[in-house]
Amino acid sequence: MTAANSNGVLDEEIPLLTRKDFVSDQEVRWCPGCGDYSILAQMQKTLPGLKIPREEIVFVSGIGCSSRFPYYVNTYGFHTIHGRAPAIATGLKTARPELTVFVITGDGDGLSIGGNHLMHLLRRNVDVTVVLFNNRIYGLTKGQYSPTSPIGKVTKSAPMGTTENPLDPIKLALAAGATFVARSVDRDTKHLEATLSTAAQHKGAAFVEVFQNCNIYNDGAFASFADKDVRQDRMVYLENGKPLRYGSNLEHGIRLNGFQPEVVESPTNDNELLVHDTNREDIALPMILSGMNYPDFPVPLGVFRQVERDTYDGLVAEQVGVARDSAEADLEALIAGPETWNVL
Amino acid sequence: MTTEIESPLSEGVTTRDRVTIRFAGDSGDGMQLTGTQFTRTTAVYGNDLATLPDYPAEIRAPTGSLPGVSGFQLSFSSNDIHTPGDNPDALVAMNPAALKTNLRDLIPGGLLVVDDGEFNSTNLRKAGYENNPLEDGSLSSYRLLRIDITKNNADALDGLDLGAKERFRSRNFYALGLVLWLFSRPMDTVVRWATEKFGRNPVVLEANLRALRAGNAFGETSELVHERYEVPPADVEPGIYRHISGNEATALGFVTASHLAGLPLFYASYPITPASDVLHELASFKRFGVKTMQAEDEISAVCAAIGASYAGQMALTGTSGPGLALKSEGLNLAVMAELPLVILNVQRAGPSTGMPTKTEQADLLQAMYGRNGDSPVAIIAPSTPGDCFWMAIEAFRIALKYMVPVIILSDGYLANGSQPWSIPKLAEIPPVLWRQADHETVSHAYERDPDTLARAWAIPGQAGFEHRVGGLEKSYETGDINYEPGNHHKMTLTRAERVARIADDVPDIEVVGPQEGDLLLLGWGGTYGSITSAGERARAEGKSVASAHIRHLNPFPSNLGEVLSRYDKVMIPELNNGQLSVLIRSQFLVDAIPFNKIAGQPFKITEILGKIDEILGLAGPYEFEF
Missing domain, CATH: 3.40.50.920 (Rossmann fold)
Structure with a gap:
């Protein structure tokens, strides 16, 4: 079996890797029952399919429960500082565009302390995959509200309920110009694995929000719509080019009335339904979809947007190439500068 | 181009061994350009020199106001000199505000050149003069040279397709032409520079050259100017010289270090006075494989550099004091992860935003101690503009050998100041060494060199060295997370000892x-x-x-x-x-x-x-x- 690495050069024979090859020797220290286990498992299942040697993969994380992730994946890994993983990943990927880089972050790490860096990574379209574990709570600091906690949420730091409006990660990513925006959920392992795989193969900044249950500080945050027995009726799977249908027999649908989505109970045919299109340049459609929340609507899962654009790391490398082709790199001449004089 | 220096003495001039001049005007008057061009000419002429630009933080403070005054001082000499001079022998004041803010520094009996045309009632009021100082006898202790530069300059540009505003902008070239004549300097260096700079805009080029020549001719023909001075070239070490500022030298040092190490340079920075010029310089060095990133903030800049360091490249970030404060946490990550990183801090007056364009060296203790935990880093400081080149290389030598962050403490005075600089021969500079992990010498990424205590630099792409690093305390033996009391004690002492051992490479102080x-x-x-x-x-x-x-x-x-x-x-x-x-x-x-x-x-x-x-x-x- 041979595989091309990310810079397109055929490597010599590399053995076909399996999930086990991506399990590190470190003891996993998340709470039993945490949704993080599922995300780790799906990632470890996804990685062999990328056909990239372990040593060319880097996981970069910030601080928080989710950010322990790199310790458990047997690739290169960098557990950095709070909120800064996107900045470190940008430097890493720009310096070495041939590497495959993942950023693992959470709703506090990525949207609160590191919101600025996340936004800029997405707008620059750095070719990395960002996985944001959204549990709508601070776990590692033991239960304060996060920027995605719903207003009124009672937490240790908000005994009478939060007075802050939450941020929608999908909207933020879309507004920042992310070229790939998707959402999945820890409990739907099949969908999660497929989503991570698609995201990892996207050329450009890929952003994946994963609804992740914190069974200690925010248990059941997504249960009302993401639990197995209700999921079919309360979530809608977005598929490119297909009408939005949901329900255990796909009996319901979504249509657009102007800018307003509407639930259609048992539509007679697909013609009246909204057809998903991930490839649109404008973000109007995914923005509308991101506004669909339970209980008024089924919650969308899947790819909201996927478009092609030059990557930051690619453009930086290209400029270096152009500069090298167009002028001689004469360091002695550079040091001497435009004007010299000779003292005899 | 290279110019041979010949005996400069000509007749009818007073020879001095050192002269200090200050150009002062409104920040829109182009005084920095005038000063820089006079400096280049003087450097090529063969004098030793030192410069001190002094400009306001505001890009355009209100015209004619006292805070809007921009100055450029240089001292040039036939001898070896170290400073831009205490007090100027000659002051060029382009308006009343410039006169008011700078006159107190002019030596008694000093030469004072003023643009007579700008001493009108509006400008006098803006500068806070009740009477015109040119008329009230208050300048009698100076050799006052009143020239209507504004009018003479406008006359010289007669017939050019330029509005009054554009004409006014050439006044600095008129002043430059006059001062070049006063100090017996040729115009050719300026003419060459202007031709290159304004070549795409023939009318502006023509205006500036006409102004330059008119100012020069005024000196030669006017009965007003009785004295001229000459400062013969300095007797300096033979060699090929160039004129260089601290920030230029710093940028050249970094790209040279990259060449000497054979590793690509990655520079991430957020624009900040007075460090931005290093970003501008390095951004133009792409043909040398340099990648630059204008980060979204100071934190991102240091973190992106750390990412590049983890990737195995020469990682650099640059800033000034307020930015160093923001980089503290990132810097500490590099300390903990034991990654090579160079942080350039071009210091300015603080605290907080302080005085962005003014020099100070008040970040030493911040560099030394401004981080949580016991967190030693190497700190070095250049002593002259030219030394910035050598210290940029030295920083990477230390960072790569000892796997530590190194802070360079430059400052606004060095960064913007300039001097003639003996151009080094690239082949004579020793290489910058680094040690990548390899399976023959180390078994994992945290194995230390017994002499330097530096860990192995294992980089992504190296099979068999896949490892995880981070800001958590690590086991001395394996690099895995470790919270044991004895291990933290040992690691803290190891981090300190590693920095202390750098002293083995530090030359004795002379x-x-x-x-x-x-x-x-x-x-x-x-x-x-x-x-x-x-x-x-x-x-x-x-x-x-x-x-x-x-x-x-x-x-x-x-x-x-x-x-x-x-x-x-x-x-x-x-x-x-x-x-x-x-x-x-x-x-x-x-x-x-x-x-x-x-x-x-x-x-x-x-x-x-x-x-x-x-x-x-x-x-x-x-x-x-x-």
Whole structure:
């Protein structure tokens, strides 16, 4: 079996890797029952399919429960500082565009302390995959509200309920110009694995929000719509080019009335339904979809947007190439500068 | 191009061995350009020189106002000089505000050139003059040269397709032409530069060249100008020279270090005065494989650099004091992950935003201690604009060999100041060495070199070295997370010892002057010129005064303690409120005497001389005259 690495050069024979090859020797220290286990498992299942040697993969994380992730994946890994993983990943990927880089972050790490860096990574379209574990709570600091906690949420730091409006990660990513925006959920392992795989193969900044249950500080945050027995009726799977249908027999649908989505109970045919299109340049459609929340609507899962654009790391490398082709790199001449004089 | 220097003396001029000129005008008057071009001409002419640009933080403060005055001072000489001069011998004032803010520095009897045309009632009022100082006799102690530069310049541009505003903009070339004539300098260097700079805009080029020549011709033909001066070339070490500013030298040093190490350079920075020019320079060096990133903030800049370091490249970030504060956390990650990283801090006056365009050296303790935990980093400081080149290379030498962050403390004075610089031969600079992990010598990424205590640099792409690093404490043995008490104790001592061992590579500090005696002047960074000159003058007056300058601040040179012990007293002049003093006192138990100036300006030689006399008991307590 041979595989091309990310810079397109055929490597010599590399053995076909399996999930086990991506399990590190470190003891996993998340709470039993945490949704993080599922995300780790799906990632470890996804990685062999990328056909990239372990040593060319880097996981970069910030601080928080989710950010322990790199310790458990047997690739290169960098557990950095709070909120800064996107900045470190940008430097890493720009310096070495041939590497495959993942950023693992959470709703506090990525949207609160590191919101600025996340936004800029997405707008620059750095070719990395960002996985944001959204549990709508601070776990590692033991239960304060996060920027995605719903207003009124009672937490240790908000005994009478939060007075802050939450941020929608999908909207933020879309507004920042992310070229790939998707959402999945820890409990739907099949969908999660497929989503991570698609995201990892996207050329450009890929952003994946994963609804992740914190069974200690925010248990059941997504249960009302993401639990197995209700999921079919309360979530809608977005598929490119297909009408939005949901329900255990796909009996319901979504249509657009102007800018307003509407639930259609048992539509007679697909013609009246909204057809998903991930490839649109404008973000109007995914923005509308991101506004669909339970209980008024089924919650969308899947790819909201996927478009092609030059990557930051690619453009930086290209400029270096152009500069090298167009002028001689004469360091002695550079040091001497435009004007010299000779003292005899 | 290279110019051969020949004997410059011509007839009818007064020969001086040193002249200090200051150009002052509104910040829109182009005084920095005038000063820089006069400097280039003077450098090519063969004088030793030093410059001090002094400009406001505002890009365009209200026209004609006192805060809007921009100045550029240079001193040039037939001898080896170290400073841009204490007080100018000649002042060019383009408007009343420039006169008002700069006149007090002009020496008695100094030459004062003013643009007569700008001394109108509006400008006089803006500058706070009740009477016209050109008329009221208040300037009688100077040699006043009143020239209507505005009108003469406009006349010279007659017939060009330019509005009044555009014409007005060429006044600085008129002034430059005049001053070139006054100091017997040729115009060709300026003409060549202007032709390149304005070549795409023929009308502007024509205007500037006409203005330059008109100013020069005015000097030659006008009965007003009775005196001309000449400062013959300096007798300096033979070699090929160029004119260089500190920031230029810094950028060249970094790209040279990259060449010497054979590793690509990655520079991430957020624009900040006075460090931005390094970003501009490096961004134009792409053909040397340099990648630059204008980060979204200071934190991102240091973090992106850390990412590049983890990736195995030469990682660099640059900033000024407020930015260093923001980078503290990132810097600490590099300490903990044991990654090579260079942080350039072009210091400016603080605290907080402080005075962005004014110089200071008040970030030493921030560099030394401004992080959580026991977090030692290497700290070095260039002493002259040209030395910035060498210290940029030195920073990477240390960072790569010891796998540590290195902070370079440059400052606004060095960054914007300039000097003639002997161009080094690339082939004669030793290579910058680094050690990548390889399976023959190390078994994992945290195995240490027994001599340097540096861990192996294992980088992504190397099979078999897949490992995880981070900000959590790690096991000394394996690099895995470890919270055991004995391990943290050992790791903290190891991090300290690794930095301490850098001293093995640090050259001994050299003393200028007597090897033992009454007083040692001890300095660091951009004060080298002032301190060295003050020592020279004190010795010329028969005093037992030596000077020594520290380029490696952490760790110090190994012989520093012994050197300090050879003098009865140690005086530490610093442009801060006593930071090196704290380090010297705590490390060597020496009763060093601080001499602190915190004015946003470099030391004048006379200020240091005043303090020397106080310490030697030759004069009373020294007071600054601001």
